[in-house]
């Protein structure tokens with residue numbers, strides 16, 4: 001069964017408690033929390049202060065996706081806010097190995113996100129040091145975009161790289177995940193499904209989460 005990580009970017013911010021209650025009672029495994037700085041991506045969302053509230057509202061894993069420049073400046077703040085997994089973008093890190101060591105040194109799991117144009121082969125020398133790869137299946141910045149089909153080839157290539165080395169690294173797919181494409185994503189070798197609009201715009205979000213778990 002895939003890990004299902006609803007993205008709170010698509011939640012109802014005027015009534016977050018209701019969405020947290022729904023997620024807590026659902027089969028969702030993780031909270032996916034998208035942090036955007038208006039520089040690395042053309043949108044601004046929220047930071048550690050809001051994540052602290054999410055942390056208090058749930059016992060589920062807090063999967064924090066940083067779409068920000070200079071993530072090293074904020075890693076500790078996100079750890080204090082309660083992040084369990086901290087993912088930084090390959091494209092935002094000049095000293096990526098140092099970023100990974102920092103995140104792990106703070107006691108969090110370390111993830112690396114790749115934009116759609118960034119090849120998975122670039123992860124060869126850090127794959128053994130990380131817990132997760134987040135493959136962006138849309139250009140980051142906004143929810144509700146269409147899945148980029150080339151992602152399926154990237155998943156297969158990454159799955160081979162991980163299995164060849166006998167590693168245990170999660171493959172998370174972020175962007176445009178729907179009930180229609182989830183099976184092909186899991187069949188290609190991914191095991192974590194992020195879903196924003198598919199969950200929160202569904203007539204019955206709890207049922208949608210169950211359907212994603214069952215694909």
Ligand code: DX5
Pocket residue numbers: 007008009010032034065138139140141142143144145174175176177194195196197198
């Ligand atoms: C996009 C974010 C995603 C987004 C996914 O920049 O990283 O996590 O919330 O939203 P959907 O599932 O609606 O594409």
Ligand code: ZN
Pocket residue numbers: 007032033034065174194
């Ligand atoms: Zn995300």
